[in-house]
Amino acid sequence: MAEKYKVHYDKEHDRLMVAGKSDSDIMTGSVRILNVVLDFNTKNQVVNAELLHASEYLDSLSIDSEILNKITTGNLVFRQLRNGYEIIFVLKIKNETIAIPYNVHLPNQKQIVNSSQVF
Numbered sequence: 623m624a625e626k627y628k629v630h631y632d633k634e635h636d637r638l639m640v641a642g643k644s645d646s647d648i649m650t651g652s653v654r655i656l657n658v659v660l661d662f663n664t665k666n667q668v669v670n671a672e673l674l675h676a677s678e679y680l681d682s683l684s685i686d687s688e689i690l691n692k693i694t695t696g697n698l699v700f701r702q703l704r705n706g707y708e709i710i711f712v713l714k715i716k717n718e719t720i721a722i723p724y725n726v727h728l729p730n731q732k733q734i735v736n737s738s739q740v741f
Contacts, residue, residue, distance in 0.1 A: 629696040629713065631676065638676035638690060640698050640711060643669040655726050658709060671698050673711060673724065680722065689715050 661670035677687035699710040
């Protein structure tokens with residue numbers, strides 16, 4: 623993941639964007655997981671993340687969504703969990719750092735069903 627991040631909140635579309643793509647990164651694709659869009663480079667690294675309906679999501683976590691209009695910098699942190707991942711949008715507002723967690727649950731193999739096979 624790139625070390626320098628650009629953070630932007632688009633109030634009109636209620637999107638929080640954290641961009642870490644460097645000039646040398648070549649984008650290979652994107653994936654949308656519920657209200658998060660992740661962009662990948664050729665090394666399969668996440669270089670950009672976008673949180674859709676950002677103010678609604680923050681409000682659901684009892685975090686004042688007005689902070690979205692005051693962000694100065696930020697970054698992304700990824701942690702693997704037992705059944706998925708946690709994406710943390712780390713936002714900096716003046717001298718305060720706020721971590722916005724977003725959990726992505728991935729079903730285990732027992733939950734995946736191949737509908738083309740008949741048992």
